[in-house]
Amino acid sequence: MNCRNIKTMFPDYLIGDLSQQEKLLVQNHLADCTSCRSELESLSSVWTKLGVLPEEEPGERLRARFYSMLAAYKQGLEQERAARSWGHAFSLWLERWWPRRPVVQLGTALGLLAVGLAAGFWLRSAPNAAADMLPLRQEMQDMRATLAMSLLDNSSASERLRGVNLSVRMDQPDERLLDSLLQTLDSDPSSNVRLAVVDALYLFRDHAGMRRRLSESLSRQTNPLVQVALIDLIVNLRERQAADALKALIESDRLAPEVKLRAQQGLETLL
Amino acid sequence: MTTENYPVTDNQLMQEVRDGRVEKLAVLFERHHVRLYNFMLRLTGNASVSEDLVQEVFCRILKYRTTYKGTGTFPLWMFQIARNTHIDYLRKKKAELSLDEQWDEAASGELSPPERTERDLDIVLVQEALARLPLKKREVLVLSRFQNLKYREIAEILDCHIGTVKAHVHRAIKDLRKIYLDLSGEAAL
Numbered sequence: 429m430n431c432r433n434i435k436t437m438f439p440d441y442l443i444g445d446l447s448q449q450e451k452l453l454v455q456n457h458l459a460d461c462t463s464c465r466s467e468l469e470s471l472s473s474v475w476t477k478l479g480v481l482p483e484e485e486p487g488e489r490l491r492a493r494f495y496s497m498l499a500a501y502k503q504g505l506e507q508e509r510a511a512r513s514w515g516h517a518f519s520l521w522l523e524r525w526w527p528r529r530p531v532v533q534l535g536t537a538l539g540l541l542a543v544g545l546a547a548g549f550w551l552r553s554a555p556n557a558a559a560d561m562l563p564l565r566q567e568m569q570d571m572r573a574t575l576a577m578s579l580l581d582n583s584s585a586s587e588r589l590r591g592v593n594l595s596v597r598m599d600q601p602d603e604r605l606l607d608s609l610l611q612t613l614d615s616d617p618s619s620n621v622r623l624a625v626v627d628a629l630y631l632f633r634d635h636a637g638m639r640r641r642l643s644e645s646l647s648r649q650t651n652p653l654v655q656v657a658l659i660d661l662i663v664n665l666r667e668r669q670a671a672d673a674l675k676a677l678i679e680s681d682r683l684a685p686e687v688k689l690r691a692q693q694g695l696e697t698l699l
Numbered sequence: 700m701t702t703e704n705y706p707v708t709d710n711q712l713m714q715e716v717r718d719g720r721v722e723k724l725a726v727l728f729e730r731h732h733v734r735l736y737n738f739m740l741r742l743t744g745n746a747s748v749s750e751d752l753v754q755e756v757f758c759r760i761l762k763y764r765t766t767y768k769g770t771g772t773f774p775l776w777m778f779q780i781a782r783n784t785h786i787d788y789l790r791k792k793k794a795e796l797s798l799d800e801q802w803d804e805a806a807s808g809e810l811s812p813p814e815r816t817e818r819d820l821d822i823v824l825v826q827e828a829l830a831r832l833p834l835k836k837r838e839v840l841v842l843s844r845f846q847n848l849k850y851r852e853i854a855e856i857l858d859c860h861i862g863t864v865k866a867h868v869h870r871a872i873k874d875l876r877k878i879y880l881d882l883s884g885e886a887a888l
């Protein structure tokens with residue numbers, strides 16, 4: 429390093445802001461360079477010399493003047509605030525009280541949440557409130573059913589799957605929706621959609637006529653996966669008519685061997 | 700510059716002042732007024748002027764409190780205001796006094812009683828030498844030597860490049876040495 433580069437580090441050297449490596453660079457250079465050494469010595473001596481100037485305390489008058497200035501300013505500010513409209517005063521009041529520390533903010537937010545939850549719980553448990561809600565719930569159910577049925581009619585398999593999933597979320601599916609689902613089970617071109625319907629209808633197994641209609645559907649299925657799923661379902665439900673449906677299935681030709689095996693096992697379970 | 704030891708940081712306090720709780724400025728005053736006073740004292744060499752300027756700095760902090768963004772550190776913002784306050788003071792004074800008179804006043808500072816010791820004499824000499832430095836150099840020297848600020852921070856206060864600050868410090872010390880030697884008539888420094 430040349431003298432010019434070394435000298436640019438002198439100010440850092442003075443305030444002790446050099447890394448160990450840089451300090452070493454400077455020291456190595458100084459060992460060989462008399463002119464730089466004497467310059468740094470001279471800079472350092474001035475730097476040290478400045479230390480004779482002591483830190484001094486201002487007079488007490490300064491403090492007194494500051495506090496009277498602050499008090500006057502505060503008073504002026506308050507008068508200005510009082511003169512403002514009530515709406516503004518209210519928002520200033522909020523601003524004043526709204527906590528600034530994140531921890532306190534979080535605490536306040538959680539507190540308000542708890543109050544909200546408690547109020548919600550109380551309203552929910554009030555009987556006439558529930559009665560008020562009933563028509564609204566019914567309306568929601570109807571809307572959902574309509575949406576699900578229109579999705580089941582969609583030409584896209586993924587939309588039809590959405591329709592099946594939406595049906596699953598209904599507490600009380602109406603007759604029209606169940607018809608649509610069974611229709612889909614019998615005739616949907618996509619085996620994925622049909623499988624999803626098998627799963628969905630399991631949830632509505634206690635609906636009048638559902639078990640019988642599931643058994644009837646078995647004879648109309650051709651895909652082995654759907655057949656197996658349906659066999660498992662009706663065996664699981666211990667539907668009396670299921671035995672006949674299984675027998676009929678076993679006797680039919682064009683049946684995959686593994687499906688036949690599953691149907692026979694199911695039949696044994698039922699009998 | 701560290702404020703970690705305080706339960707409430709300068710930054711938080713100043714944000715409260717900004718948002719209307721101006722009484723919090725009292726805490727900032729207690730923390731920083733001695734420091735500001737010494738900054739002004741090294742720049743002006745005059746105790747009573749320095750007190751007036753510190754008072755003016757806190758007035759300006761209140762006046763401009765709503766412009767405080769809280770992105771940097773409070774002391775840097777404060778020193779920017781302090782620096783401008785000093786510059787404005789010099790402008791005003793320049794209009795009233797000639798340059799020679801300014802020097803006279805600085806030389807006849809408060810540390811000039813008849814029976815002063817050698818150390819007192821030295822203090823007067825150093826302060827006088829400082830007073831004769833051009834303003835830019837005096838500022839960087841005071842901020843780095845007496846306020847213990849990093850060159851990076853000084854660059855932020857003066858709104859210039861860090862290399863410029865270092866170059867000014869280097870030149871300032873060289874010039875100061877020359878002025879001091881001229882004043883004292885000795886060659887020992």
